[in-house]
Amino acid sequence: MQFQGTDAYVTTDELKLAVNAAITLQRPLLIKGEPGTGKTMLAEQVAAGLGLKLIQWHIKSTTKAHQGLYEYDAVSRLRDSQLGDDRVHDIKNYIKKGKMWDAFESEEQVVLLIDEIDKADIEFPNDLLQELDKMEFYVYETQETIKAVKRPIIIITSNNEKELPDAFLRRCFFHYIDFPDFDTMKAIIDVHYPNLKKDMVKEAMDIFFDVRKVPGLKKKPSTSELIDWLKLLLADEIPDDILRDRDTTKAIPPLYGALVKNEQDVHLLERLAFMNRRER
Numbered sequence: 001m002q003f004q005g006t007d008a009y010v011t012t013d014e015l016k017l018a019v020n021a022a023i024t025l026q027r028p029l030l031i032k033g034e035p036g037t038g039k040t041m042l043a044e045q046v047a048a049g050l051g052l053k054l055i056q057w058h059i060k061s062t063t064k065a066h067q068g069l070y071e072y073d074a075v076s077r078l079r080d081s082q083l084g085d086d087r088v089h090d091i092k093n094y095i096k097k098g099k100m101w102d103a104f105e106s107e108e109q110v111v112l113l114i115d116e117i118d119k120a121d122i123e124f125p126n127d128l129l130q131e132l133d134k135m136e137f138y139v140y141e142t143q144e145t146i147k148a149v150k151r152p153i154i155i156i157t158s159n160n161e162k163e164l165p166d167a168f169l170r171r172c173f174f175h176y177i178d179f180p181d182f183d184t185m186k187a188i189i190d191v192h193y194p195n196l197k198k199d200m201v202k203e204a205m206d207i208f209f210d211v212r213k214v215p216g217l218k219k220k221p222s223t224s225e226l227i228d229w230l231k232l233l234l235a236d237e238i239p240d241d242i243l244r245d246r247d248t249t250k251a252i253p254p255l256y257g258a259l260v261k262n263e264q265d266v267h268l269l270e271r272l273a274f275m276n277r278r279e280r
Contacts, residue, residue, distance in 0.1 A: 007112050009038065009045035010180075018175035019046055025173055028114075028132055028154035030164075033177030035211060036222025039157040042177075043113035048153065053110045055152075060117050065127030068098040069113075069146075088231045091141050096097035100131060103144055109150040118158040125168035132171055181225060182209065192227050193234070204230055207253050211260070216268055221259040229258035 002018045005011035019042075022029035031039045047054035057068055073094045081088045097105075103112040117125060131137045132139045135148035156172065158164065180188060182205065189201055208229070221229075230253045253259065260266055 003046055003049050006049045008048070008191060009041060009192055010184060011042075012184065015042070015175060017158050018173065022173040024152055024153075028156050028172045030156045030158065030172035030174045031177060032158045032160050032174070034179055034220070034222055035159050036224040037177045037179060038112065038223065040115050043111055043115075043155040043157075046153065047111040050111070050153075050274070052153070053106070053108065054113065055099050055103050055106075055110050056113045056115060058115045059117055061119050061121075061126070063124070065120075065124050066098075068100040068128070069131065070098050070101055070139060071096045073077075074140050095139070095141060095250060100137070103152040104135065104146055104148040106135075106152070107128065107149055110152045112154045114151040114154065114156045116159060117156050118161040120164070122162060126165050128149055129167060135226065141236065185226070186223045188223060188232065191225070192232060196230070196234070200233070201243065204233065208259065211253070211269070214269065214272065218264050218268075219261050221261075225259050225261075229255060232258050 001023060003011075003016055003023070005016055021028060029041060033039055041054070044054060046052075072091075073096065077088055077091070077094045087093045099112065103110050132154070135151055136145055138145050185205060185208075185261065186201065189196065189205070189226060193201075204226075208226050211217070256266070256269075
């Protein structure tokens with residue numbers, strides 16, 4: 001089973017190699033990269049490219065590892081026992097399966113996405129070591145072991161907000177998605193807007209990469225933000241010459257709110273424009 005990419009997702013040779021290496025080694029693929037570089041979308045496209053079902057587990061700061069396995073609702077069982085409900089005699093009625101349980105019990109191989117694992121507590125990755133290694137876990141309430149019928153392809157994403165434990169990293173195949181260069185970015189835009197004028201694409205990309213080069217920027221615009229910006233430019237029918245002949249003393253590009261996402265960066269660009277005006 002080899003992932004060759006899809007028409008809806010621009011995949012570098014290095015990324016395809018990483019996906020296929022993880023599949024061969026039967027190890028989770030840990031993907032890092034700037035926000036907005038397509039880490040989550042990679043899992044979607046791997047599933048689409050291989051014709052597999054995708055199960056998504058989106059991690060929050062409050063997520064605990066056991067929630068991916070199962071949760072036992074003891075409160076509901078106690079309430080039902082007080083009400084004389086016959087459901088209390090079968091404890092399975094109060095066990096909610098998690099995303100990993102869903103992936104393990106699937107008769108067909110699936111792609112399991114564990115998205116933004118670095119949002120959770122630092123112990124979260126360590127709490128999954130056994131399950132990721134042996135592809136099984138024990139349910140204490142029912143005294144049964146859940147084993148993976150078909151080993152899922154596991155893709156784990158991280159925005160590098162916190163360091164992950166060494167024991168966890170040892171169990172993963174790692175790949176960092178570099179920010180796309182000019183040519184790769186053009187290919188990504190062609191996927192989303194194949195009929196866009198070449199002149200407009202070039203002017204928009206020049207502005208985009210110029211903004212990213214500004215020193216001291218708190219948040220550099222990402223790939224997804226460039227796509228959003230282009231969508232707005234098209235929706236508002238901004239003429240090509242507005243981009244081509246824009247006044248560099250006017251701080252920031254039209255509809256900048258799609259690219260620049262905080263007031264510090266807006267003020268920084270305005271200061272640079274002011275300095276540019278003074279030099280003139």
